[in-house]
Amino acid sequence: MDLGSALWNGLAVFLTLCIFSILYKDNPFYKLAEHLVVGISAGYFAIILYYNGFLPKVWVPVVKEGKFYYLIPTILGIMMWTRFSRKWSWVSRYPIAAYMGIGMGLAIPLTMYAFILTQLSATMQPVGFANAKLINNLLVAVWVLCGLIYFFFSKEHTGAFGWAAKIGIWTLMVGFGAGFGVTVMGRVSILIERFEFLVNYAKALIG
Amino acid sequence: MKEKLVFGNKVLLIFFLLLLFLFLGINITFAQEAGEAKASVDSLAQAPAPPTNVVARDAPNDNGHALVVTWTLSPDDGAGKNNVVSYEILRSDNPDTGFVVKGVVALGISQYEDKGAKEKGDKNYLPSHKDFYYRVRARADGIFSESVVSAPAYAYGQWFHFGKSPIFIGSVIFTFFVVLFINMAKKGKELYVRPIAGIDAVDEAIGRATEMGRPILYIVGLGSAADLGTIASLTILNRVAKKVAEYQTPILVPCADPIVMTVAQESVKAGYYDAGRPDAYKEDSVWYITSMQFAYVSAVNGLMLRERTATNIYMGVFYAESLLLAETGNVAGSIQISGTDQVAQIPFFVAATDYTLIGEELYAASAYLGKEPLLLGAIKAQDWGKILIMISLVLGVLAASFHFDFFVKLFQVKM
Amino acid sequence: MRWQIPLLIVLLCGVVVAVQYFVPLEELEFIYENALDWIIITGVFAMMLGLWSLFRVSISKVQNKAPGWGYNLITLAGLFGMLFLGYRVESLAEGSLFMKLFRYVYIPIQATMFSLLAFYVASAAYRAFRARTVVSTILLATALIIMLRMIPLGFLSNWNQVLANWILTVPNMAAKRAIAMGVGLGMIATALKIVLGIERAYMGRD
């Protein structure tokens, strides 16, 4: 390891330890790392946005390629800056309205497709009692129904309906427990890698 | 009279052809299952019979730069000499010459979508409204057998994507529900809504913060302002801000996206305005930290520990940071209320926060908190949506079990 | 002017973009392609507001000598340092000071923050997984069964493996689907409320 990379990696090791120190309690080292990374990352993000957003989507189309219809979103974007003035800040509603409208317009059909129809047709499987697969399909269908019943807001959860809702929340809890249990392994792997990074640096320094 | 008979014959012919295809189809799958589809060593070197009936037509539901080619399988595909390995599809704008391979499919497949590019410069450009001819050749080892040339066909764009009709119908029905129930709510029809613990806790938590004289932390998550989870969160923020203004408790809203920050400022300001205290609103209570996930989380965690926030509310779109935030809030001793539509993160919020709004509850929460009849109407619409889904599900499962596949197909989107 | 036009813009943009989804015609594809660009462009200009906000909050702490104001100086130094270093296009190349700061400051902190989750998963499980009610017992039991897959239990492991796989592919699947469909309805209802101008708190008040 040459001196340059020893120093840079040393900085990385130091910051790693700073962050780990929060496990004991808040302290100046954590504060240092935290405030440094906020500044660095905000600056980094702004610069990346400049090169990947402003240049290809505003500068090049409007100035270089003369696609003047790109002036519309550009003007809308500039209207965001009216927020710097108290008097004119209502003008920023225009770009926000366009942003929201586009976002919602994109979302409605895609949500209907990905969140509802895909799940619905995936659950429409043959059911029965003849073999394990059919029984499992039946269980999935019943539990999906109970889960949906749990989410009913405008009907009291009492009687048979209440029981279905109860089975629904139990099913959801099984899902959450499974989700939690499955995740532990991945998180531990990341911690192993972090420890290995520290150990390797120490080894490299000693030689 | 005579014409009618001809027509009748045609129908009969199509019927028989269909039966034949069906029979062939069954036969092929049957042969596969029985394990007879192995190529004998000798047959590989021989030329297979060529595919027949090559038909090209415009690809449906597209922008007009693709054609669909269909053919009848070679008799030596899965039967006969059983030595076909794949089919190659060739295209030319001249029926006599210039055929180029455009695609390859495996044995047993009798359809190919020749998808071209729409840009003129692209080497794969396929112009609309121009005639093309196709050939299909069966391949066995190194030997090809080519079909005759297809009739010409051209590609053109469509006005409606019929493959997406389930999405269209679903969206229209649900929009109708929303408009209908909101109109009913406008007319003052009383609506019952069941209690949700996490929502009832919000009031209590704000009261607690006021008693302790410590601020409330509201996190809108890492989503953008075009994410619906974020929008739901921002409307909840508006209701929370109104209550906070009434109690005169400070609220802190650090954001990870500039546009979300802008909208959050407006939401909070509107909340203060609704509470009749527009002057109490401080612009710096909603601010931007950084858009980078873990830098943002490190700053928010520091904030929780130093400001000792009494109540932390996490609503919106969260990723791996969910547990980082919730555990740190726990260390700081805050009451925590969470809600997210991210299935993978709900378990961590359930485990580490005091109350969690699960999935759809997040979307219902803004209406609950405001108790505005218009928004409650939307909740009723959501419930009717669920009823419709459940009915379809029950019918669909029955249909699938009794092999009424057409019903199941009604819900399948063909992109 | 202040209300009607923005509400009209939301309605118009929402309906046009949603309808375009169903029309494959090439002549209308520009709507979709431009819609995405519009969102990006708005974000680009809004970034200035974000930076201004971060700057103002930090500088006011420094000016007021609020507790720990020295740390805010570090934030400001990091921010302006990166903006200054990133100004030239060469700075995006590997090996520049700009990229080095990203690589040796942001990346290790990101990875370490992420790895803290290993600790937090354990403490959250310890604190939360108590068999208090039926619901919390189910949560606890499922998490245990899934975690036990990683532990050698002799012949019990085989049984546990079968059970864990069943949990993952049957009830877990059902739960995910039910949540997804509920969320989907909530999302569409929310989107419609915005497009139809019923929910407008996000635009503030006059």
Next chain:
Amino acid sequence: MSFYEKMMTLDRRWVYLCVGIAVAVPLFVPFTVPVSVTPEVRSVYDFVESLKEGDRLFIAIDYDPTVMAELQPMSLTIMRQCFAKGVKLIISALHQNGPGMAEQLVSLVSKEFDKKSGVDYCYLGYKPYPGLTILAMGQNFRIPFPQDYYGVSLDSMPMMQGVRNYDQVKAIIAMEAGWVADSWIRDANGRYKVPVALGVTGVMAADYFQYLPSKQIFGLMGGLKGAAEYESLAKQKERQATGRMKVQTIAHIMVIIFIVIGNVGFFMSKRKK
């Protein structure tokens, strides 16, 4: 505060410390943790063990470096086991980012055992359209791969004489990171009736168990754990997966112990009241 109440309200920092120790110590101190072997992994091992010298086995290395930690130990162990027994290998790599990585693995292991390309093994490499390639190999390996990865004609290889297609291999063991696994099951096993066993990532494992009872696959190794199980059976010197699995096992035990402590405290203090 009673002992049981203390059990319920341990300072979280003790939990952190224990997790830290559980993950850090195994990095320094050598010790072993037993692995309980599941039948679906044992059946893969038993099958490979039953092969005789000169038998041919097909190994598919269909993953890229991003999932190496989970799948590479499986490939490595099985290849060593085969070479030690004199089993001849035909190896493909149907992931577009994988062939270079697979080549390194193949040349590493073949050097260890002094095995020759074309005589003891044949590395085919990559062809686009995995599904199509798998089907075509069922007819003849030479259709998608007239030459191997190094450009040597299959016909010129001693070990490929008389080897046409899957009929001449004893089985396919496929290490998979995605949907190509379905293709091996549906096309290679379904159509050509060659026995297939899978090694998959931990995330995929639960989804592929359904193919075991129907005998569409005769064995399944899932993620790091499956790899560690196989290593414990094969008893080779290098055990990459076992090392990492050891840490995972201890960390999981730690989490479970804390859950148990919390619940014991909870129940006992409730009983006292």
